[in-house]
Amino acid sequence: MQLSKRYDLHTHSTVSDGTFTPKELIDLASSIELSGLSITDHDTIDAYTDELFTYAQEKNIEIISGVEFSSGYQDTGIHLLGYCFDIHNEAIKQFCIRHKERRKDRNRQILELLKKEGMELSEDDLRDAGGVVGRPHIAGAMIRKGYVATFQDAFRLFIGDGKPCFAPGNRFSLEETIAIIHGAGGKAVLAHPILLKKRSLIKKLLELPFDGIECFYANFSASQNGEISYIATKHNLVQTGGSDFHGTVKPHSILGSAYTTEENLARLRHA
Numbered sequence: 001m002q003l004s005k006r007y008d009l010h011t012h013s014t015v016s017d018g019t020f021t022p023k024e025l026i027d028l029a030s031s032i033e034l035s036g037l038s039i040t041d042h043d044t045i046d047a048y049t050d051e052l053f054t055y056a057q058e059k060n061i062e063i064i065s066g067v068e069f070s071s072g073y074q075d076t077g078i079h080l081l082g083y084c085f086d087i088h089n090e091a092i093k094q095f096c097i098r099h100k101e102r103r104k105d106r107n108r109q110i111l112e113l114l115k116k117e118g119m120e121l122s123e124d125d126l127r128d129a130g131g132v133v134g135r136p137h138i139a140g141a142m143i144r145k146g147y148v149a150t151f152q153d154a155f156r157l158f159i160g161d162g163k164p165c166f167a168p169g170n171r172f173s174l175e176e177t178i179a180i181i182h183g184a185g186g187k188a189v190l191a192h193p194i195l196l197k198k199r200s201l202i203k204k205l206l207e208l209p210f211d212g213i214e215c216f217y218a219n220f221s222a223s224q225n226g227e228i229s230y231i232a233t234k235h236n237l238v239q240t241g242g243s244d245f246h247g248t249v250k251p252h253s254i255l256g257s258a259y260t261t262e263e264n265l266a267r268l269r270h271a
């Protein structure tokens with residue numbers, strides 16, 4: 001029997017805060033017979049090397065360029081997915097460099113707040129190789145130093161949104177982020193709106209020129225996701241899906257557990 005084509009359009013690699021390298025993601029995608037994959041690392045497109053495309057071709061996995069940008073609307077952090085952009089576009093590369101600087105400042109702020117709570121960490125403790133550094137790396141360092149027992153505790157007690165050692169940093173606007181994605185020939189998709197507490201906020205966000213909305217997300221049920229599909233239909237937005245796979249740091253989000261259909265991917269490309 002011919003399976004319908006499935007594309008997991010939301011995954012993270014070791015280039016940001018996932019535990020699988022980009023090549024390992026392709027191996028895993030191939031082993032579960034996905035048709036294609038987008039590696040949507042946080043604020044970086046460094047996974048997209050020539051070598052990666054060659055490897056994906058060998059494994060018969062279609063690669064859709066992608067990124068998950070952090071952004072803000074009023075006091076709320078909003079994640080935005082960019083797809084199908086030109087990976088050589090200068091503006092998007094520069095934007096990723098600005099994000100690296102923004103994160104450096106923000107990580108310093110978080111380290112300061114942790115120090116006040118008696119948890120001393122240096123920037124060198126956060127990670128050894130390049131790539132984007134964020135709160136998951138800080139959580140890892142807190143565990144290694146013995147300040148907390150688990151990843152969840154680090155977020156729940158200290159660095160999760162609104163917790164004592166959380167710092168939002170200087171967020172870039174949604175408008176600018178969408179414009180940069182569009183300028184690089186890409187499509188802008190609102191990431192995991194199902195995680196936003198306020199439904200009225202989703203309505204507000206969709207006044208911006210989004211092309212799509214992530215309707216099928218991680219391990220949410222069909223009925224939970226259905227609510228977002230209804231909003232997508234009302235706003236004439238393409239319905240995408242992805243697992244938000246991070247590897248072993250988020251073991252409940254399994255690769256391919258949510259996906260985009262061939263039809264919706266075609267719609268996205270032509271949006």
Ligand code: AMP
Nearest residue numbers: 017042070133134135136152155156160
């Ligand atoms: P950052 O981009 O530095 O703000 O870190 C955000 C990432 O941290 C998310 O993409 C998740 O992978 C992870 N994260 C956020 N909140 C939690 C939480 N409560 N528990 C575990 N991981 C979390």
Ligand code: ZN
Nearest residue numbers: 012017042246
């Ligand atoms: Zn992440």
Ligand code: FE
Nearest residue numbers: 068079191192
């Ligand atoms: Fe996200």
Ligand code: FE
Nearest residue numbers: 010012068244
């Ligand atoms: Fe994500």
